[in-house]
Every structure is written in structure tokens, then in C-alpha cells.
Amino acid sequence: MAKITLDNVTKSWGENLVLKPLNLTIEDGEFVAILGPSGCGKSTTLFLLAGLYAPASGAITFDGHNVSKVDARDRNVGIVFQSYALYPNLTVRENIAFPLRFKPVGKAEAVRRVEEAAALVQISPLLDRRPSQLSGGQQQRVALARALVKEPNILLLDEPLSNLDATLRISMRAELKAIQKRLGITTLIVTHDQIEAITMADRIICMNNGEIAQIGTPDDLYRRPSNLFVAGFIGTPPMNLIAGQASGEELRLGASLLQLTPPWNGPVTLGLRPEDIALTAPAEAMLCGEIVSVEPMGREVFYTVSTPAGLIHALEYGEAVRHAPGSRAGLDWNTALSLLFDEDGNRIPGLHAGVSHPASSRAGQRLQAN
Numbered sequence: 001m002a003k004i005t006l007d008n009v010t011k012s013w014g015e016n017l018v019l020k021p022l023n024l025t026i027e028d029g030e031f032v033a034i035l036g037p038s039g040c041g042k043s044t045t046l047f048l049l050a051g052l053y054a055p056a057s058g059a060i061t062f063d064g065h066n067v068s069k070v071d072a073r074d075r076n077v078g079i080v081f082q083s084y085a086l087y088p089n090l091t092v093r094e095n096i097a098f099p100l101r102f103k104p105v106g107k108a109e110a111v112r113r114v115e116e117a118a119a120l121v122q123i124s125p126l127l128d129r130r131p132s133q134l135s136g137g138q139q140q141r142v143a144l145a146r147a148l149v150k151e152p153n154i155l156l157l158d159e160p161l162s163n164l165d166a167t168l169r170i171s172m173r174a175e176l177k178a179i180q181k182r183l184g185i186t187t188l189i190v191t192h193d194q195i196e197a198i199t200m201a202d203r204i205i206c207m208n209n210g211e212i213a214q215i216g217t218p219d220d221l222y223r224r225p226s227n228l229f230v231a232g233f234i235g236t237p238p239m240n241l242i243a244g245q246a247s248g249e250e251l252r253l254g255a256s257l258l259q260l261t262p263p264w265n266g267p268v269t270l271g272l273r274p275e276d277i278a279l280t281a282p283a284e285a286m287l288c289g290e291i292v293s294v295e296p297m298g299r300e301v302f303y304t305v306s307t308p309a310g311l312i313h314a315l316e317y318g319e320a321v322r323h324a325p326g327s328r329a330g331l332d333w334n335t336a337l338s339l340l341f342d343e344d345g346n347r348i349p350g351l352h353a354g355v356s357h358p359a360s361s362r363a364g365q366r367l368q369a370n
Ligand SMILES: Nc1ncnc2c1ncn2[C@@H]1O[C@H](COP(=O)(O)OP(=O)(O)OP(=O)(O)O)[C@@H](O)[C@H]1O
Pocket: 013, 018, 036, 037, 038, 039, 040, 041, 042, 043, 044, 045, 192
């Protein structure tokens, strides 16, 4: 098992700098997801760790040893590709055993390791089949067993679940996580599926445009996004992001005023998660609007409300549709759950906006609502 560091690692294709200097540390035994939109550099980062690409500059270390120039075969890294890349003419047993050809492993030891890896991913009865005789999920397990048979220090997974159907993906998520914890192997998974990242990983590296937008626990990224990119990228349905102007203790959103604590000045963006917004009676609320769409989604109802500050989405748990399209509703939230971002898009820690009390503050006056 290994601790990984990247120290100012970059990667270019010709003139195109696709990875800006990356700095990060992954602890021994951690399960880390690299999450981000298409083309942001996730696979490139993984392939640099695997040794399939060489960095343009910077250093990659495994347990303190600089491996930047070490050949992929000598890094003791197991990798599972999105395509599985199994050899069609070899049996499952031969596919799993394949990486051992390059290792000084005796025949009896090779047999033991193949059977152990197959048992771990629950494909022991399939060892004599060929890949074409397996389902997608079974092929994925073979690819995982093949990556594990080397007893690698690091496991790299490049969108390993993306070819599976939704039900199988959910069960494989849990299984992969359990295998990772059982082996205690330092693991990186590349995914553009945030549910996958949030459910499996100890920490998430959220990338954007060749840079790290934020590294943190799933809860950090969800509740304390560092910037507008992460705030907008994490969460389905996405966070409401509403442009406003802060002036002392007041936050002006369109034609409405909210109370800001502590005071702040300048352009800001208010971030509110749809599930943190409660729909209330208009008279009691600071922000009001007209409900323009109501979408029952099974366990919750998704409302879109047209307000003076723009369209705002609210998610109410429970099956009951409590508001009709065309009706007016107030929007309320727990002030502590509101987030504010400065004009550079960075979150301002400790700054919140919410409903104030008309009796105690001028900012509490509802300027425009009904
Ligand atoms: N062989 C290559 N030659 C030139 N450019 C490349 C090459 N491989 C990747 N790139 C570019 O590097 C950038 C990062 O690509 P990368 O595959 O790492 O993105 P990604 O985040 O994994 O995307 P996806 O989710 O679509 O797989 C992209 O702009 C891509 O076009």
C-alpha cells in the first residue's frame, strides 16, 4: 500500500497544457475519486500515476520514492480501464493470470493468486469461460481481478462502472468499496458520476479545466464548496445560484432585501440548495414568487418558483403536492445553510444571508413580493 504525492505535476499535448501544476497527497489506504466534466484531465491524471504518460514537469512519488521516470510495469499499480480490455482468446483464468507473466511468481503461487482474486470478486465458477461468454458485469469483475492479482500497492480505476446498467452499478459500487476497505489498498477512481464519487470515496478531487477546483470529503464539497464551479457541479438538482449586491448588513437580490451576517460589501452570489428551501405562506416569507412548475418525482416534489431575483428551485420531500402551479409561495431557509461567493467565485466562509425580522431591522422589510 502506498502514499501518493503529486508535486507541481503538469502534462501537455503539443502546445496544449492539459494539466496545470497539480499538487496533492493521497494517504496510504485512502479511496479517492477524481470527479469532473468531460475533458478536465481526470484520465490524464490517472495515466500519469499509472506510468502510461510521463509528466511534462513535476514529481510523482509513491511512499516517498520519485516514480516519475519509472516504467509502468515497475510501479506495482493495478489498473482497470473503462473498456475492461480483456483478451478475447484467453479464458478468464488466463486473463486474470496475464499480469503475472511479467513477475517472478512460481506456478503454484500464480494459481493460488488467480483463485484468490477470482473468489474476491465472486467469479470462481467462471474461470474456464471466455470473455464473450460473460455479461458486462462479469467482465468488469474479471478486469478487477486481473488488476488485483499482482497484489498492487495502488489500484487505479478509470470509469470502471460506466458500461454497466443502473442496478448493477449500484451493487458494484458497494462491492468495490467493500473490497477496497478489506484490502486497504490506496485507490483512485476516475468518474464523471458524482453519486459514484460521493458514495464510494473517502475524499473527492473535483477537477475543472486541468486544475483542482477542490479536494475534500463528499460532505465538504456538498456543504462547503470552495467556489462556484464546485457549488454548481456537485448536487442534483443543482444549487440555486442567485446574483446579488451586498451592502453592509443588506443583500439585495433583484427587488428583494435579505439580511447579511456579518456585513459585507460588493457583488456576491447567493447559493441555496433546493432541498434547503421550504415553501411557506407568502406573507411570512422574505422572498416570494409564483410557482411556475411542479414536478412530482416519486419521493419528492420539485418546484420552480419565479421570483424578483430570478427562477428558484425548491425540493420538498414527501409524495404530497402541496402547491399548485400559478399559486404564490414564500421561500424560506435556514440562514446557516446559505452560502455566499465573492465576485471571483470564491466562497466567503462564515457569511450567510436569510430572513430577518421586520421589527428589528430595516433589511427585514419586504420590498417587493406580492
Ligand atoms: N492523446 C492526446 N492528444 C492530444 N490531446 C489529448 C490526448 N489525450 C487527451 N487529450 C486532451 O487532454 C484533455 C484532458 O483529457 P482527459 O482524457 O484527461 O479528460 P477526462 O477528464 O478524462 O475526460 P472524459 O471524462 O471525457 O474521459 C482534453 O482536452 C483532451 O482533449
